[in-house]
Amino acid sequence: MASHLTSNPSPQETPTPTHDILFESIQTSPPMDVLWFRLPKQPGDYEGGMGRIGRGHIVAMLDRGDQWQIAYVIPKGEYQEIRASGMEALRKSIVEVVPELQDRIQHLQDWSQIAFLSVESSRLVRWYRPGLLLIGDAAHVMSPVGGVGINYAIQDAVVAANVLSKPLKQGHVELHELAKVQRQRELPTRIIQAFQSFIQQQIFARVLNSNQLLQLPGWLRLPWLRDLPARLVAYGVFPAHVKT
Template sequence: MVTISRTTVAVVGGGPAGVVLGLLLARAGVAVRVVEKHDDFNRDFRGDTVHASTIRLLDELGLGDRFRALPQSRLDDFSLPGPDGSRTLLGDFSRLRPPYDHVAMVPQWDLLDMLVTAAREEPSFTISMGLAATGTIEENGVVTGVHLRPYHRDGEPEELRADVVIACDGRDSVLRAAAGLRSRSFPVPFDTWWFRLPREAGDAATALVPAFSGTDVVLSFPRPDYHQVAYFAPKGSDAALRAEGVSSFRERIARLRPDFADRVDAIGSMDDVHVLDVRMDRLTRWWRPGLLCIGDAAHAMSPAGGVGINLAVQDAVATAAILVPALRRGLGGAELNGALAAVQRRRTAPAVLIQTAQAMLHRVVFERAFAGELQAGPPKVPVLLAKYVPPVRGLYARGIAFGPLPEHAPTWARR
């Protein structure tokens, strides 16, 4: 039997975009239901970076104290390693005005749990975990809801009817496919292999510095009990890496990070190493009558520069800022669709600018690394500029910490 339910806004996907949007809409008193297919937020492959513009947003929402109470570490700068083991400082967050002078590294499940707890304080907010959207409900070419089904267990299907559906279901968005929205893909030269290594008391403080050796690249970030490690290799290398076997993989990691040589045995087999297919794409049109895609569902981001979470959050803020006044005025039909189109207009430039910067990083860092050219040292022009013109280090830092066109919390969402 199919259960039929109703809400004003159905938000599909409880990642950074969906949870922030749910919280903001609820603070405006809009009936919103967030639907997340997993039972919890505890998944390794969520990125951990919380940028200065997101920290500022949390302060504006009155959530700064709760955020700062979460387990976290600070990233004060970012650098590239030189051929002699030295580091070249590229971006210096301390040049930005405190307290927004760093990037925080926070396990994403803690951040999402904190945001959902805050959202649950609003009577118009509901979240359903373990429920997946399987497609759109349409009437006369207008999306009027979503089909839902329990994700991990058997159960009855549900039809959730809504005035507006917002797809925040990430880079494999079921809804954008169901709605027939077309995307443009951009080449990404690498995939990422994720695994954990034990974290020990004397390990160095947080520093997101990639390590290069031969044609291998690795990056690690500390979580409270372990290091999350990302190994990067050219796309399509997975079968060869697995055929080489775990001993060879451990040797690669130990070569890249001699400080991890004493613990690579914690990678028991290649089953502990999960490959993530990295993609970069962007919808040509982010909406259809009744449906809007934001975050990775609208523009799948590469991990290069670690900025996709921030962009998804900013999309959510812009969506709430544009949608709430339209819903309050009781707009429907063409006028409501005008609001969906306005979100795309407002957020296209930041998405294009960041994806262009990511494409440059792919060429300048990853393709050169895979060709073995980074052994000779990092790219000269940006490095020389950062070295001899100190304000450039602040400019690079500002670009990462705030991104283009950062959003502020609407006044009605502030506490």
């Protein structure tokens, strides 16, 4: 969004080249990291995604046609320890959670097949400067919980288009118009990040730091509360719509 944006700074604010700007961020530390890898699908496998929670382990599987894209969730900071334990130990721990992968786990032979994702979550205090607007991952890094990052990036873009399309056509964007985009999108971002943090601490951290079977909180058994996380993930807090 940096190109074609101009602004009249206030007397207290002077435009600064973007490469000299430092953006202050608010960071949190999710309790997990993720190992991503792929294994082949077999006839008779489930269709669509699936997830498993075991003693100290979480595995999510995404259907990619003839392959499973698999996320193996580990406690934050334990990647080097897992590597030191060796590939065979990793394969064994995966099969303990998803026994159906026993017949293909040997396809996982080398660490180059595994992508390590250090999970982070943060948001900028201010998303804009004269001539510059940051949205999506540039403005707020989402935890992978719920897979909401792309949803919120698209909604940021929708709001930015609604607010800035007319000023851009006129060839002049005021600073307060950039601020308006952040005002409309910051609260939904803060709410979903708080929701992700709650899930990470109440469910993920408890699973990863325990060898006991997970007992889901009682509130998840209430139908209207049980459905709330899915609605937040699917539609966001305040869904954005393109104005025509």
